Every structure is written in C-alpha cells, then in structure tokens.
Amino acid sequence: MFLSNMKIGDKVIVKKIVAKENIKRRLLDLGVIEGTIIKCVLKSPFNDPLAYLIRGSVIAIRKEDVKKIEVDLL
C-alpha cells in the first residue's frame, strides 16, 4: 500500500521512502522516516491533495508526490 491511496482515518507505518529529492527532504523536515506513524485525516474537495497527521501536525501533500512511499496499514 502507498501513502497516496490511503483512506481518511487510515493509520499506517512508513516502510520505504521513494520520492524526488525535494519531497524526501521536505518529509524529513517534517520528521517522516521509515517507521514513522502517519494518519490520513482529510481529503480536499477534488480528492487531491490529502492531508496527513504527522507527528502532531496536519500536513497536506499531493498524491503524486507520495505515490511511491510504501506504507503498512496498522
């Protein structure tokens, strides 16, 4: 399963981060590494982007940017 196809309310643990360098950096800034727990909390009216609860704050990211980030459902 990937970060981009989560449903609202899903809680996952990050397994493998494959993304463009700038996205990877941004995610690292926000504290996303392998093993981080993420919850999907919102969906924008046009279905993209999604917003995730990451270490206490809500961050919106485009689906395309995180479509190769592998996660496991908790």
Place this chain on the structure above:
Amino acid sequence: MKIALAGNPNVGKSTVFNALTGLHQHTGNWTGKTVTNAVGKFHYNNNDYEIYDLPGTYSLFSHSKEEEVARDFICFEKYDLVIVVCDAVCLERNLNLVLQILEITNKVIVCVNLLDEAKKKKIKIDLEQLSNILGVPVVGTSARSKKGLNDLLAKLEFKNFKNYKLDYGNLINEEIKKLSKILTKKVLDLNPDWVAVNLLNYDENLYMQITKYLNYDLLNDNEIIMQLKTIKEKLNFNIKDKIVNEIIKTAEEISQKVVTFEDKNYNLKNEKIDKIITSKIFGIPLMLIMLFIILWLTINGANYPSEILFQIFNNIEVYLNDFLIFINCPVWLNSLLIAGIYRVLTWVIAVMLPPMAIFFPLFTLLEDLGFLPRIAFNLDCLFKKCCACGKQALTMCMGFGCNAVGVSGARIIDSPRERIMAILTNVFVPCNGRFPTMITIISIFLVGINNEIFSVVILLLIILLGFLLTFITSYLLSKTVLKGIPSSFTIELPPYRRPQVGKVIIRSILDRTLFVLGRAVIIAIPAGALIWILGNIQINNINLLNHIANFLNPFGQLIGLDGVILLAFILGFPANEIVVPIMLMIYLATGELINIENLDSLKQILVNQGWTIKTAICMLIFTLCHFPCSTTCLTIKKETGSYKWMLLAIVIPTIVGFVICFLVNLFFNLL
C-alpha cells in the same frame, strides 16, 4: 547584543518578537507570513538588544526563498544568541530544527511557545528536563497572552551554555571528529563539526552557500577528498540517510522523555471543522460564500463613511480656500493647491479609506483564525492542473488587499518557476484600489443605485473571471516561457486559533490600512499636481489632457472605451484609485477635479459623454485586466530581479484586457 529569532513556521515567532520589542510586526496563522528578516531593538536590564525575526523554516535545508533567508542568517551571520521558538503542541517536530541549530552554535535559548494551547489539549512538557538534556536554557511561554516573557528576558544574559553533541553512533561520531580536525584550519569561523556533518550529509544548495562564504571549494581540497573517500570505504552504508534519520530519532527520543499526552484525541475538534470546510459538497461553496460576505460587508459598510468623509473634506475646502485668499495667494497657486492637489488627495482618502478599514480587519480575522491554508488545500488541484502551486491561492488572497503585497508574498512558493507564475498573474486579482471604481460603475450602470446585493453578485462574477484568467494565463505560461512539470506542494494546516479580535482590528487598521493609504497619498499629491498642470496648459484653446485624449480616442473606441478613459488609466499608473477622478476631470474640461455630490449626477455626466452599458462592461474588464500600478511593478522588479519579468507582468494583463474588451465591443456592435 544581536539575537536571532528562529523557529518552524507559524509557531508565534512574530508574536514573541512583538512582545519583546513593542513593535507591531503583523502576525498571521499560516506558514510564510514573515518573508523577510524584521529587525527590532529593545532595552532590558541596562543592555541593548537587536533582534532579528527570521522567516519560519522546518530545517536548515531550505526549499523556498524565504527559508533560504532564515538559513543563511543562522548559518553564516554573526550573532550572540539564537532564540529557537517551538510549538508546544508539536514539540517533537520542532526539536528537529533545535538539534540542527545546536550543531552550529551552543548559544541557544529554546522558547517553548503556545503552552496555553498545549494545556488545552492536555499536553504536558517537562521544560526542566528538556533543558538538562539539551544543555541550554528552556523557557515556556504563551506569547499571545504575554505569559513567560519575563522568564525569557531573564535568560538573555545566560552564559553557561553546555555543548550538546548529537550522537550519530560511534562509527560516524569518530569519522566526524577526524574530518572536523582537518577542516578546522580551512573553514574560517564556521563550526568545523557542523561543516563535517554537512559534507557527509551533502545538500547542494547549502554546500554552495558554504563555498561562497569561505570563498573556497572544500570538495576540491585533496586532503578532504582523501578523507571522505576513506570514510566511504570504511562505512559501507548510506551515511547520509543514517545522519538524517539519527536527528529525527533523537528528536523523537527527547520528545518521549519530556512530553506527556493525557488526551490522545486532542485533534478531534479541529478535524471535525476541517472535514466540513474541505468536504466535497461544502468546500468550494463555503469559500465563495465567505468571499461574498466579505465583499458585501466591505461595500455596504463603506458607503456611509465615504459620504461623510466627502462632506467633511468639502467643508474643509471652503475654509482652506478662504485662508488662501486671506494670505493673498496667487490665483493659479490657489487653484493648483485646492483644485489640483487637495481634491485628488481627499478623493483618494474618501474613496479608499472606508473599504480598506473594513476589508483588512475582516481578512486579518480569517488569517488569524487559520482559514487561509485551507483555501490553498481546497484549490490546489486546480492549480496543479495549470502546473502551478496551490500556495498561489494565498498570494491571490493577499492580492485582494494590495497586489504588491501579493507579489512579495509569492516567496512562500518553493519552485522559482511557480513563484514567477504567481507573480505574473497576481494583478488579475482586483486590489483594494480598484474595488471602489468597479463598485461605482456596477452600481450606476448595471444594477441601479442602492441595490447592494446585486452589486456584490456582479463584483463576485468579475472576481471569478479574474480567477479564470489567472488559471488560463498560468497554464499558458507553463506551456511557454515557464515550461516545466509541477514540482510539489506541501502545506501545513495549523490548528484553528481564536482570533484576538480587538488586536486584529487595531493592528490591521494601523499597519495595513494606513500603510496602503499612506502610499496612495504620497502618490496622489504629485499626481494631482501633474494632472492639474496638464489640464491647465492650453494649446489652441484645448488643454493638453484633451489633446492626448483625442489622440488616444481611436484606440479606446476599438475596445469599447474612449480616449479619455484610456488616458485616465495611463495617468492612474501611480495608483488605480485616481482613475475615476482623472476621467471626470477630462470629461468636464474643467482643468480641475470637480466634486461629484452623488452617484446620480455622476451617471448623468457619464451618459452625457456617451457611456452605455457596453462602455461600463468594458471599463469593468479593463479595470480588472491592465498593467499593474507603479508600486507593484517596482515590487515585481525587486522580487524577480529582472526587467524582463516586470515587462511581461505589464504586457500580459494589458493584452488580455485589450483582447477581451475588443471582443465585447465587437459583440455589442454586431447586436
């Protein structure tokens, strides 16, 4: 003493800054509010302090221009102390930046802000233990209610900073030590340990900055190359990943030691509100309704005060005139001062001040509440389709107030390509200086006077046309001069905060309204004089204004306007607010600005000059799409660093305006 104020976006740095300095840097509840360093001074306990409010940044690996400003300051500027402001609600993420800064300097005070918010969410933080772990002072504050600031002030003289060493594991620690030893002689006054870590955890942008600072390319130095090679051979794992992961893991560990969550569901209320605001059904309509309400309040509320202001200024004019006659002022000078400068000036104030004094506080309330990032979140998909960034929605919101502000606000956009796109299209959002013109035209020609609701509906339609043009232009730009795939979009949706209503009103009026008004006034004075002069120099019994207007007339007719309107737009280049008064002045060939008592008489004047509904529609469209005002142009030049983009920002909307008006004119002529 020189102090830097750093921290993640939207953690209340500016609030702390204002509380310390007594200054009134504007604060807002969204990422990217402070785009440049604000400087303030204060005096405490017989010491003078100079404090720099840096733009918010998540880390020292910058992505956008505003983050670069913060990073360059922290990494390369000389200062005596860094105060890192953290959000108590998500301390863990904030510790990331704290740890990164501690690698550069130990002269750090950690200020855990928003304690009141954390308390409400039942989050407890052990500040003392945090201080013990990090070896630097930790102060808890709630800057909005001024709590804890005395503790912060008391710590400014703290001297006994310990060295915090991040533990990357024995293997890497040792290599950093060795590399650092080699670097000591080569990195001037930079911290060699920090440079060593950054050579291992290579970030191109930061490395370039280091090279620039040292004026020396470290990666071209044989000794360093050799050492890096040995390290790579010795440690056969991805050092970079290991280093970054270690920082995050350390932040996590520290956070687990000092933070206790007593209520795991603290985010639920926010989530419920957000679910409605971003829902498929209500999301977009809610935003439009919000815009409608703001416009309606602005227009409705502004009418009456505007009339009163006109009245007052008219009364003053009589006295002023008497006074000038009393001191034997020459007639021509009297006319220049009163009919030229005074009337243009007071017109601008009477027309602009009331709507701004209503619009800005309303906008600031939404900003304070945290609503703006939700707009970007809701609309990002549309922007993505035009290969632009969702944050452009935020710069457009700012554009409603003033396009120049919208242009400099574009710094929050990460990709330079998308930033320029936002800058070039910002003028399609009608600013406060153009609203009054539009409203006047709408109410006298399209809906009838005193029909405010319909006025607002039509205004809303024009604004939506502006949005549509923004999207189309952005798309076309992305296929031509600004080619490229959309890079990325991440934005934080901060928790809603109860706006400090009283403060918001006072601050937004003082800071924003008076600022924009002041600018307009400064321009109105010379503009008033110039227009008076043009209106009073006569050749063949016709004044210069009319000569120029006659020359422009064929072009104006082509797009459903006339020469006078076109000239008014050109002369209104310094400030859009004065377009209508100039137009009236030329129409009436009075050589001076006349006072229009009410909208009925204004309508009569315009109809006598051949205005029809076609003229009104073309005028509205051209008000929406034409070259930006002089201040905006200068800001564009400053922000993009090139005349090319400024020129494009002038040409694009003007051409769009010409084309649409031409088509509208054609349509009406065929009818």
